[in-house]
Amino acid sequence: MGHLSPIRRGHAALRRGRTSLPNQVYLVTFTTHLRQSVFTDDACACAMSRAVTDPRLWPSSELLAWVLMPDHWHGLLALGERDYLPSLVQRVKTNTARHVRQVDPTIERVWSKAYHDRALRAEDDIVVAARYVVMNPVRAGLVQRVGQYPYWNAIWL
Known part of the structure; x- marks a missing residue:
C-alpha cells in the first residue's frame, strides 16, 4: 500500500492550496495565546516592539508597517526572495515570544498557533493597507489619534 498523505485539519486545512510568493505583499495577523491581553x-x-523590528529578523523580507494591539499583531510585509511565508511567521513568533518571556517569565505561551494572511492584489494600494494596519488602535478606541499610540511603525515615516 502506498504512502498516504496526512489529512489536514483545522488551521492546516486552511493553508491547503495556498502559495508563498517572493516579492508578494502580505497582510499578516496573529493573536496571543487564548487572546490574552499580554501587551x-x-x-x-516594548520587548515585542524591539524584537519584531530587529533587522536580523528580516534579512530577505521587509516589514512595511505594523501595529501591536493588546492581544494581537498586524503586519504588512513584502516577502523576500529567500523567505517562505509560514517559516517567516514562525521565525517572527518564536523570536518575539522569547523576548517577551525574558521580560515576564510567567507567560508560558505568547502566541496562538494560527495566523491569518492575505496577499494584496496588484490593484490593492499598499499605503491604504498600511493605514488600515496602523489605525487599529483608533478603531479599537484605545486612542483618538494614531500618534498617541506607541506600538506601531511604517516605513513611510
Whole structure:
C-alpha cells in the first residue's frame, strides 16, 4: 500500500492550496495565546516592539508597517526572495515570544498557533493597507489619534 498523505485539519486545512510568493505583499495577523491581553503591559509591549523590528529578523523580507494591539499583531510585509511565508511567521513568533518571556517569565505561551494572511492584489494600494494596519488602535478606541499610540511603525515615516 502506498504512502498516504496526512489529512489536514483545522488551521492546516486552511493553508491547503495556498502559495508563498517572493516579492508578494502580505497582510499578516496573529493573536496571543487564548487572546490574552499580554501587551497591555508596557514592558512586554516594548520587548515585542524591539524584537519584531530587529533587522536580523528580516534579512530577505521587509516589514512595511505594523501595529501591536493588546492581544494581537498586524503586519504588512513584502516577502523576500529567500523567505517562505509560514517559516517567516514562525521565525517572527518564536523570536518575539522569547523576548517577551525574558521580560515576564510567567507567560508560558505568547502566541496562538494560527495566523491569518492575505496577499494584496496588484490593484490593492499598499499605503491604504498600511493605514488600515496602523489605525487599529483608533478603531479599537484605545486612542483618538494614531500618534498617541506607541506600538506601531511604517516605513513611510
